[in-house]
Amino acid sequence: MESSAFYIFIYTSWGSLFALFTGWLLDKLLGDPSFLPHPVIAFGRLITSGEKWLNKGTHRILKGGTLAIGLVIVVYLLSYGLMKAAMILNAYLAWGVAAAAVFYCLAGTTLIKEVRMVFEALDRSLDEGRKQVARIVGRNTEELTEQEVRTAALETLAENLSDGVIAPLFWYLLLGVPGMFAYKMINTLDSMIGYRNERYRLFGRIAARMDDVANFIPARITALLMIAVSGRFVMLPLINFVRQYGSRHASPNSGYPEAALAGILNCRFGGPHHYFGELIHKPYIGSNERSLTTTDAKIAIRINHLAELLMIVCVQIIILYSFR
Secondary structure (H helix, E strand, O other): OHHHHHHHHHHOHHHHHHHHHHHHHHHHHHOOOOOOOOHHHHHHHHHHHHHHHHOOOOOHHHHHHHHHHHHHHHHHHHHHHHHHHHHHHOHHHHHHHHHHHHHHHOOHHHHHHHHHHHHHHHHHOHHHHHHHHOOOOOEOOOOOOHHHHHHHHHHHHHHHHHHHHHHHHHHHHHHHHHHHHHHHHHHHHHHHHOOOOOOOOOOOHHHHHHHHHHHHHHHHHHHHHHHHOOOOOOOHHHHHHHHHHHHHOOOOOOHHHHHHHHHHHOOOEEEEEEEOOEEEEEEEEOOOOOOOOHHHHHHHHHHHHHHHHHHHHHHHHHHHHHOO
16 A cells, blocks of 8 residues: 555655756755766767768758657657666656656756856956856857957857757646656757758758757746746836847747847847858847847856746646646
8 A cells, every 4th residue: 555655655746846846956065976877978979870871862850850850769668668668667766767868858957157267267367258158159259359248158158048948848847857868869869960061951851840849838937937037027118029030040939039038138149150161140139239248148047046946836737737
């Protein structure tokens, strides 16, 4: 009887909540420690091997799409099987596996540290700031100005809140651990082959579209969460700002959290940047071309922390309500 009761406890709302809270707490405490193996590294190796094998000759859209869809399906099925096996073996093991999955799939703490280090490096020298921001952005950083370094860091922080925190939690809520891992594979595919340059324009097209679909709702939720925790008593101007500028980004999703942060900071994001040797013109988000400061970074980091916390609370409430 006791065993049966614990089975119900661990696999219903309370089990999901404990796994979610434990994994989130581990991310807050540890971030992405280098001494632990990370699934995303394995994802990256699989993508790299597949890209080298398939990204040549004709039918590159088909080849890239087959690779992307195939890897997402494999990751979903493997993680589903892992969770089922853990449930059969031991309830504590199932809880531990789910908590570890949440820990590995959340990527908020590490990037916040990296962004803080960018601004600290800039206080020492522009060259150090360029080197530090190169760790978290895909654009060329050798010729960035101080303003461009700060802008790049804050844009990345806003975008990462969406695809590194809110989106994984959203897919955990919908599809559990398998959905969260499948999303991480989609996001890793997009970050590696989803570029619109000569090498990946065809091969990565399906991967990029998959990422667009997977992030469509989470990106907009992220913007709303950021506005909700902004401390503004009247939020309608910020909402209108996001509606005005969110859709101007080349990505159908990244512009929304970036617009939310630009509105909160009353600054301007976007502009021309070099990616893999190609000049890409990103539409401007906002119109106030003012200098960004360390104070702006502190505000942005606070917004990230609060938006993430609000999302955790919302997911917990929905899980509890769904098991009533």
